[in-house]
Amino acid sequence: MADKKFTVLDLLDLELSGHDALDLKCIAGRRGLPRAITVPELNRPGLALSGFYESFASNRVQVFGRGETAYLQKLHKEKNTDSIRNFFRSQMPCCIFTYNLEPTEDFRRIAEESYCPLLQTSLTSTEFSNRIIRVFANQFAPRQTLHGVLVEVYGIGILLSGHSGVGKSETALELVERGHRLVADDIIEIRCVNGNIILGRGANTVISHHMEIRGLGIINISQLYGVGAIRDQKEVQLIVQLEDWNSAKAYDRLGTEQKYKELLGVKVPVLEIPVRPGRNLPIIIEAAAMNERLKNMGYNSxxxxxxxxxxxxxxxxxxxxxxxxxxxx
Structure with a gap:
């Protein structure tokens, strides 16, 4: 579930573009826009309109395609408003008409009386369903915040973690200088998508592409290195734990035993890299990223x-x- 209530108004206000755009507009029932969407699923209400309400998923967003709209036209010709009134007795988040279809006047009027929002999109029913399911997967994904730096190195999303002052930001800055990309510094928000993918981004998107370098201050990576040096979000595929060198600790020298850390129920590979003067951490992390890519391709060095x-x-x-x-x- 989302951390806060997700309403129909929030759905309308989402800034989506390209293949994610929903092209939604409200055509009736504006007083019901604060209604909460609590279930990330859709329902086609054809059976309910015909009077069959057993197992009716009224808590889902109701999608009206050509078939449902044609049935509404039939009810309108028969002047059968009782079926429509029975339908709106169930508290549903909203009704969405695809193909830019228009509801009948009876349906629109009763929706207004019931404070139920009616939305409209130009998309086909199939395309709209695919897109809104992706939106719901993002909005309702479990999430938490972590302290660290998230970078993309050779296509691998790497979360640099460790205590304050160990050198996470400086290491990330060197990686950016070497042509890799920064996702976020300091506070990372992670989300579990589809049950097995951890996506990370800056908890505050306004400052996520800024870095704090001790002795230098706050720098803007996109301004210094260009937009090619940043990403808005990235899957967390590897965690690199930076820690001060401890001569009494036995560090892994072969790499045959892989360690993992669980993030939101998903196991993510972990590497413990000791920090000491003279160690070139960016090169080590680059090698770790390429090695992880080889593992994903089925080869374990x-x-x-x-x-x-x-x-x-x-x-x-x-x-x-x-x-x-x-x-x-």
Missing amino acids: AKDFNQNVLKWIETGEAQTVYNGNDDSY
Whole structure:
């Protein structure tokens, strides 16, 4: 569910463009625009209009296509307003007419009396349904905020995390300088879409493409490096945990055991990278991004190396080399 109530008015006010645009306008029932949309699903109300109300999903947005509108014309010719009044006795969020279809005068009048918004779109029923389902998936997605920096490196969304002052912003700035893109700095909002995809963006879209660099202050990445250096959102595919070097800790040197962190119920791979003077973190993160791309393509460098070593041992070459080295002393 969304963190706050999502209303019909919010649906109308969404700034969507291109293949996401819904092309919606309100044609009646404006007093009902504050009604909440609580279920991210649609319903075609043909059976309900004909008088069958068992299992009627009245809590969903009602979509009227050519078939439903033709049935309304039939009710109008028969002067059958009782069916329409029975229909509006159910509290539904709104009714949406596709193909720029117009409701009958009876339907419009009773909708006004019931404070039920009537919306209209030029899209076909199928196309509108596909688009609004995507909108609902975004609006109703579980979400939370995290502290870190989100960057895109070689097409991989990487969340840089770690304690304050460890060097997340400086590392991200170097990555941008090397041609990669910044999604957001400091406060990241993540959303779980389709149950298995974590999308991240700036919690505040106004300042998300600004960075705070200690000793320098606030800088605007899009102004300094151009719009090609930023992205509005990106899937979180890898978490890089930056931490101060601890000589007592055993860091992974082979990479055969992958660690994960659960974000909104989705497991995301984690790399722990120790920070110490002289380590080139941007290059390490670039290598991690390319390695993650190889894993997504089905190739795991660490496992392949491990299998090659085992094969080498099984062939007896290792014993020969060992004995040879022993004889040389």
